[in-house]
Amino acid sequence: MPANTSARNAQEIPARLWRFSDCELDDLSLQLRVNGDPVELELKPLEVLQQLLLHAGEVVSKEALLDSVWPGLNVVDGSLATAVSKLRKALGDENVILTVPRVGYRLAVPVHSTDISAPTPWAASPALQPGDPVPGREHWRLTRRLDLSSSSEVWLAEHPKTHEQRVFKFAANDARLRGLRREIAVARFLRESIGESPAFVRVLEWNLETHPYVIESEYGGSNLTEWAQQQGGLQKIPLSTRIAVIVDVAKAVGAAHHAGVLHKDLKPANILIQSRADGTHQVKVADFGSASLVDPARLRALGITSFGLTQTGGPRSSSLTGTLMYLAPEVLSGHSPKAAADVYALGVMLYQTVVGDFRKPLAPGWEAGVDDPLLREDIADAACGDPARRVHSAAELVDRLRNLDRRRGEREEQAAAARRQQAAEKRRAQVHARVPWILLAAVLLGAAAVAFRSFRKKPILPATGVQTIAVLPFQNLGSDPKVDFLRLALPDEVATALSYVHPLSVRPLITSRKYDVPNLDLQKAGNEMGVSVVIAGHFLTEQNKLQLSYEAVDV
Numbered sequence: 001m002p003a004n005t006s007a008r009n010a011q012e013i014p015a016r017l018w019r020f021s022d023c024e025l026d027d028l029s030l031q032l033r034v035n036g037d038p039v040e041l042e043l044k045p046l047e048v049l050q051q052l053l054l055h056a057g058e059v060v061s062k063e064a065l066l067d068s069v070w071p072g073l074n075v076v077d078g079s080l081a082t083a084v085s086k087l088r089k090a091l092g093d094e095n096v097i098l099t100v101p102r103v104g105y106r107l108a109v110p111v112h113s114t115d116i117s118a119p120t121p122w123a124a125s126p127a128l129q130p131g132d133p134v135p136g137r138e139h140w141r142l143t144r145r146l147d148l149s150s151s152s153e154v155w156l157a158e159h160p161k162t163h164e165q166r167v168f169k170f171a172a173n174d175a176r177l178r179g180l181r182r183e184i185a186v187a188r189f190l191r192e193s194i195g196e197s198p199a200f201v202r203v204l205e206w207n208l209e210t211h212p213y214v215i216e217s218e219y220g221g222s223n224l225t226e227w228a229q230q231q232g233g234l235q236k237i238p239l240s241t242r243i244a245v246i247v248d249v250a251k252a253v254g255a256a257h258h259a260g261v262l263h264k265d266l267k268p269a270n271i272l273i274q275s276r277a278d279g280t281h282q283v284k285v286a287d288f289g290s291a292s293l294v295d296p297a298r299l300r301a302l303g304i305t306s307f308g309l310t311q312t313g314g315p316r317s318s319s320l321t322g323t324l325m326y327l328a329p330e331v332l333s334g335h336s337p338k339a340a341a342d343v344y345a346l347g348v349m350l351y352q353t354v355v356g357d358f359r360k361p362l363a364p365g366w367e368a369g370v371d372d373p374l375l376r377e378d379i380a381d382a383a384c385g386d387p388a389r390r391v392h393s394a395a396e397l398v399d400r401l402r403n404l405d406r407r408r409g410e411r412e413e414q415a416a417a418a419r420r421q422q423a424a425e426k427r428r429a430q431v432h433a434r435v436p437w438i439l440l441a442a443v444l445l446g447a448a449a450v451a452f453r454s455f456r457k458k459p460i461l462p463a464t465g466v467q468t469i470a471v472l473p474f475q476n477l478g479s480d481p482k483v484d485f486l487r488l489a490l491p492d493e494v495a496t497a498l499s500y501v502h503p504l505s506v507r508p509l510i511t512s513r514k515y516d517v518p519n520l521d522l523q524k525a526g527n528e529m530g531v532s533v534v535i536a537g538h539f540l541t542e543q544n545k546l547q548l549s550y551e552a553v554d555v
């Protein structure tokens with residue numbers, strides 16, 4: 001994965017009209033035509049085509065293309081492959097651009113060009129400087145640059161009298177103009193769909209007719225990275241405050257999704273935050289220049305000019321716009337961005353917010369940096385690599401984060417209930433293991449009591465007299481053969497216990513085992529064994545309970 005460190009300034013290359021095969025590309029507007037018809041295509045594939053045209057007849061290496069089209073970014077090869085794939089589809093001929101294995105790409109058709117360079121008011125004007133009046137809006141003064149690229153500038157400006165602040169976004173060429181148009185259309189669409197919302201930056205004025213192209217919007221405060229630096233670092237901000245900010249961001253994104261708008265470039269630089277007088281914060285989602293509509297036809301229904309906003313959620317219009325760290329895996333692999341891709345970006349920002357570092361990527365092993373198991377779960381679900389297993393919506397992520405305390409309580413209750421259940425199961429297992437012996441003791445005591453009651457009804461024997469007892473096998477009245485062992489175990493324990501009682505003499509169980517039959521004549525059995533008392537019983541198991549009945553019969 002090469003690191004891109006340089007870029008060619010578009011102003012250094014003379015503008016040309018390129019003709020090849022049945023196609024032509026206008027450098028000034030970056031407008032591609034195939035068979036005379038304009039073709040709507042994203043900026044990155046067009047910039048790749050520019051580089052191939054500039055080096056017509058040569059093999060342009062992947063490294064050179066990545067360095068020119070994605071300057072300063074770490075970009076996977078799949079991004080370039082996807083851009084080339086879109087180009088081939090737009091050109092309608094797979095053989096116009098050839099792949100040189102393990103090297104790069106080249107154009108396989110003759111190329112002709114015509115110089116169409118012409119100085120524009122923007123190109124001829126001096127560079128903008130702090131203190132300069134805003135071109136076309138002279139009563140505003142530029143104060144500081146917020147962002148800069150090779151063909152666009154974003155400036156903060158202030159009104160000298162009212163000290164009100166505004167943001168002016170300039171575009172140097174027609175290609176960047178598309179982003180401004182898209183941003184205007186989306187801003188109007190959101191306002192018509194959900195009303196004025198403080199969660200989105202308001203677009204106030206624009207000039208799309210003459211250079212420099214510009215849109216004017218409200219100032220929403222510092223972006224998340226700047227705000228964190230102003231607080232002494234993200235980690236210095238209470239975690240609850242950080243999570244509340246992400247909740248506000250996800251809430252705004254959810255509202256945009258509900259209206260049918262995909263942002264497609266969510267990152268800390270596009271989230272603005274401003275402190276209120278009461279100590280709270282207002283969070284705004286900014287820069288919808290890469291956004292798309294799920295249903296562009298709704299623009300016409302609302303009476304909004306599309307400004308070329310024709311991108312939909314279809315597979316032919318998938319875009320690699322966005323910052324690599326926050327791009328969902330399915331987008332990097334060439335699939336069309338959907339709402340789930342924005343949710344993925346929210347998941348990455350949630351992770352960075354929790355660990356306190358917006359520079360930290362969501363790399364393998366990230367879980368070690370998040371102590372809270374619920375937040376680990378929410379990050380994993382929101383930034384899941386499989387979109388089908390990802391948090392279903394931004395609104396669901398809002399609900400999760402808003403209810404962290406309640407969920408912690410529920411999770412603790414569930415854990416306590418699980419511990420109680422485990423302890424109860426352990427006690428049941430212990431009791432189950434002890435049940436036969438507990439029951440045996442109960443039988444013993446009951447049998448002894450019956451025996452003694454029987455003996456008390458007889459005349460007291462001389463000290464030398466001995467009462468003889470036989471304990472017969474108990475009968476299993478149930479159908480569970482697993483407890484048949486109790487037929488002998490129960491009488492054996494009773495006989496053993498009674499053998500310690502004086503002046504009783506208990507016949508060994510081996511002499512009474514042959515009487516293990518139902519409906520036995522107990523007196524006859526006692527006479528045959530020559531005993532004074534016969535003890536017999538029955539047992540039944542039902543729903544983990546053991547029911548016993550027994551009797552002692554004088555012979």
